[in-house]
Amino acid sequence: MDRVRQPKTPKKLIPVIRDEDTKRLLDGCRGRSFVNLRDEALIRLYYSTGARLSEVGNLMLDDVDMNTESVRFHGKGSRDRRVRFGPETARAFSRYLRARAKRRGADQVPNLWLAERGARPLLPNGIKVRLKRLGLAVGVDGVHAHRWRHNFAHEWHRAGGDTGDLMLLLGWTSEDMPRYYGASAAAERAQESQTRIRIGERV
CATH class of the missing domain: 1.10.287 (Helix Hairpins)
Known part of the structure; x- marks a missing residue:
């Protein structure tokens, strides 16, 4: 076995989502409906923080601090961290939070993100499906939260x-x-x- 060479595994470059594709997705969220405001806030948060799908999807209302324009993420291994977001994301958050507060029963749900109908949380898997649908609607292939993580690091x-x-x-x-x-x-x-x-x- 000492003389057997280990097989070389191909190393692929990390795929990133370009700014023009993110802009197309944001353009697809234009509007004043609850879903439009929620989706814009979601996309901007992924873009500006590079957080994981689950970290954004599992946020609670108490994790958001609008005074410091930051969120507290609950990462892998029970490691929390606080990350700031930019002014555009802050404005999107303000609009979404105002719309959220008007939803019947929303004050009984601690989760930050709400589903389109009823006072139900929008969980990470639901966000994953929603992002894919948004991508298909505006002609951007392979949209998922981790691509913004790639983009952030890139x-x-x-x-x-x-x-x-x-x-x-x-x-x-x-x-x-x-x-x-x-x-x-x-x-x-x-x-x-x-x-x-x-x-x-x-x-």
């Missing part, structure tokens, strides 16, 4: 962000994860450098 690496800070924000304990997620950013930077070199050769 853009963080492209901007030269600190790996330790990224681990704290995304709730990672192993440095293998940021290296894995950073591969796509490294490949993109290499392609951009190659393009600049080629342009220089033509001058």
Whole structure:
């Protein structure tokens, strides 16, 4: 067995969801209905925090702090962390929370996200199905929450962000994860450098 070579497993780059696709999804949520406001807040939170499907889906009302524009995520291994979100997400949250407060029986449900009908929570699996349907409606394939997590890490690496800070924000304990997620950013930077070199050769 010492002489047998281990098979090489192919390493694929992490697929990211581009900003233009996120914009198309947000455009598909335009409107003043409860569902429109909820879906916009969901998408913006995934985009601005890079949180896991379950972390966003299992949020309670008490986890949201509008004063600091932040949420408390309950991560893997019972590790909580507080993450801030941007002003656009804050505005989307404010609109959703006002609409939520008007729902009959909503004050009896501790979960942040409510289903379209009745005072029932919208759980992670329901969010997964909803995101897929939104993607199909606007022509964006393969929409799921983890792609925004990929995108968050990708853009963080492209901007030269600190790996330790990224681990704290995304709730990672192993440095293998940021290296894995950073591969796509490294490949993109290499392609951009190659393009600049080629342009220089033509001058």
